[in-house]
Amino acid sequence: MRSQVHSSTQMAGEPTTMSRENLSRTERKDLTRASLVRAALHLIGEGRSFTSLGIREITREAGVVPNAFYRHFGNTDELGLALVAEMGQTLRRLLRQARQTGQAQDVDLLRRSVQVYQAYVKLNRLLFLFISSERSGGSRTLRVAIRHEVSHFTSEMAQDFRRMSDYSDLSTAHLQMICGLVVTTMLAAAPEMLDLPEDQPLLEAEMTETFVQQLRIVLLGAANWRPKANRVGSALHP
Amino acid sequence: MRSQVHSSTQMAGEPTTMSRENLSRTERKDLTRASLVRAALHLIGEGRSFTSLGIREITREAGVVPNAFYRHFGNTDELGLALVAEMGQTLRRLLRQARQTGQAQDVDLLRRSVQVYQAYVKLNRLLFLFISSERSGGSRTLRVAIRHEVSHFTSEMAQDFRRMSDYSDLSTAHLQMICGLVVTTMLAAAPEMLDLPEDQPLLEAEMTETFVQQLRIVLLGAANWRPKANRVGSALHP
DNA sequence: CGCAATTGTGTACAGTCGTGCACTGAATGT
DNA sequence: ACATTCAGTGCACGACTGTACACAATTGCG
Known part of the structure; x- marks a missing residue:
């Protein structure tokens, strides 16, 4: 047969x-x-x-x-690690491109960045499919590897934020926390973008709009946010 | 052997x-x-x-x-659907408890809600483990079922938001979008909470703090946010 | 030049898998 | 009381799996 x-x-x-x-x-x-x-x-x-x-x-x-x-x-996990490494490179490329796209004075930096991201997700479809499912699905080894790569990505993004006037006076830890939120939102959006039927530009545009709005809210919140005194250790800021 | x-x-x-x-x-x-x-x-x-x-x-x-x-x-997918249904009930219970916890005038509603959520995740550990991995991992059938359940949860949350003065003048679609962001953040936090070693209260407290801060930023951003005119169809609001 | 190293092949084995079919025994409806 | 339904059993089959072992061919180093 x-x-x-x-x-x-x-x-x-x-x-x-x-x-x-x-x-x-x-x-x-x-x-x-x-x-x-x-x-x-x-x-x-x-x-x-x-x-x-x-x-x-x-x-x-x-x-x-x-x-x-x-x-x-x-074993297959080692192959997975190779894929994770590839994802790391992809993410770094993405950040670099977003950075130079943002360098040109733009009326709407966020929207432009979202478009870059969306293009990247579509271009590296299979890779994003992989990390979306293995980020909390597969073997522990793979998960920690992905998480490590993602947190690295978050750190780089935090450094970029440092150069922006609205967030430059936040501590590193707070920037990391904020970028973590941004990255979470980005990664959550990826699988939804990938599950979208190819021939439905309306749905896609709607999803993009929602995505942009969500990120805008995050950034707006971050700009208006001031950390309260009671941290976890509470021994800081004597 | x-x-x-x-x-x-x-x-x-x-x-x-x-x-x-x-x-x-x-x-x-x-x-x-x-x-x-x-x-x-x-x-x-x-x-x-x-x-x-x-x-x-x-x-x-x-x-x-x-x-x-x-x-x-x-087949196994049908069993998965049973698990998804169970998750639906769990989420509804969670929302109900958070609601009645919030009804008592509280100095810090958000932090209290986060604690309720955290307790729920720990209590229903396996269920959250399941949805975390299958939400973008498994069969298409399961994914859409989970997504459906999650969006239902989001809608209920949006209705709760409607009763809060800070967000009561937002459109339903916008509330849905905002709650989608909240839910995304919640669901992303779950697997990290579950991967935490049991005997490290410091790490857990730190993660909780980050989680609270992130949600606070989202809510702050949402309260200060005003939708711009150019919607996707742009034919609304003639 | 020639030998060792290494990449890919072929064969083989034991184990697991999903699932079809015939069956049993107890609860159920008449 | 009897016939029927049906949850659970037992056995069988073929397909597929991971991986061990011996081998082939060719490249690169001494």
Whole structure:
């Protein structure tokens, strides 16, 4: 009942370029490693959740034999860590682009940033799908790795906030807290954007509007907010 | 190598009371059905993610034979829907309690509500673990069910907001948007609270403080916020 | 040049999975 | 009282899984 490809070694995933020659061994290795990562992402795109992916499933999609997996990762979690690392780079790129977009004097910085974000989410659909589901779903290892990456992202954003006049007199911890709120809102919006049907620009525009309003409220609240004296330790500010 | 329980039919999960007699047939059925649900929750508590749970796994934990599962659910997703329904009830209880807690004139309504919420999350640990991971992780069916339940919760909260003087002059859609932000923040906080080590009251207090501050910012922003004219359709308010 | 290292292959095994089918025994409706 | 319904059992099957082991081929270092 199943097609049972009779052992043709080629026809791998998609090596992006038809090249498999003139490459050093390490280059070849990194290439199939990348194809494993891509295979996992592709399966996520098909609706499978990363946690439930199996080694055989991934290697089949990547066009290699199951055992080859172990030449690159000890288990699926390690592959997940590779995906997390990729997400880290993506987030850094996003922040950089948002920064230079914001540098040009803009009438509506927030809205512009939201558009950049939205474009990024759509462009890196599978990656955001991955982190959305594994952020509180999968193995503990993966969760802490993602959380670490996200908090790093939050810190960078906090540094950007420091340069903005409305928030420059807040303590680092408070900036972190505020950016945490912003990031939470952003990450929560991602899966909703991804679940949207492709051919419904109205819904999308409506969602964007809601998203912009929410962030505006957060920023407005943050600008008007003054920390109260009673902190948790309450020993600060003697 | 495995213990191979030699077919003792009893020793089911934990029927909560040692009773299995003096019950009508439908009562017995609902009882094992409940034990299936409990089994799934228990497995979630062990660190497994619901999506990756198998029928055999669940029935084994529940102390019934695999086939018995089909007398209650057609597949694991249907069991998930039962869990979602339970979450709905839990959320409604939460809102009711927060409401009556808030009715007493309180110097700090928000902080009190946060404490109620925190207590609820801890009390219904497994349920919140479930929704946190399946909200953007599992099958589409489950996701939309959860999202539906959450939006219902948001609506109820919006109605409560309507009675508060600071927000009573906002449109329903705007209230929904604001409460959506609040709910997002709440739901994002849940998994972090649950991942916290039990014996670290300092960390927990710190997290609570951050959480309170974030919500305060949201509420402050919402109170000071006035919607701009350019809505998405822009045909309203002629 | 030649040998060691390493990437990917093929085969194999034990275990788990979902689920179909025939069955049992007790509660239920008449 | 009897026939029926039906929750739960037992067994079976085929498909799929992770991974251990031996092997092939080729690259890169001495």
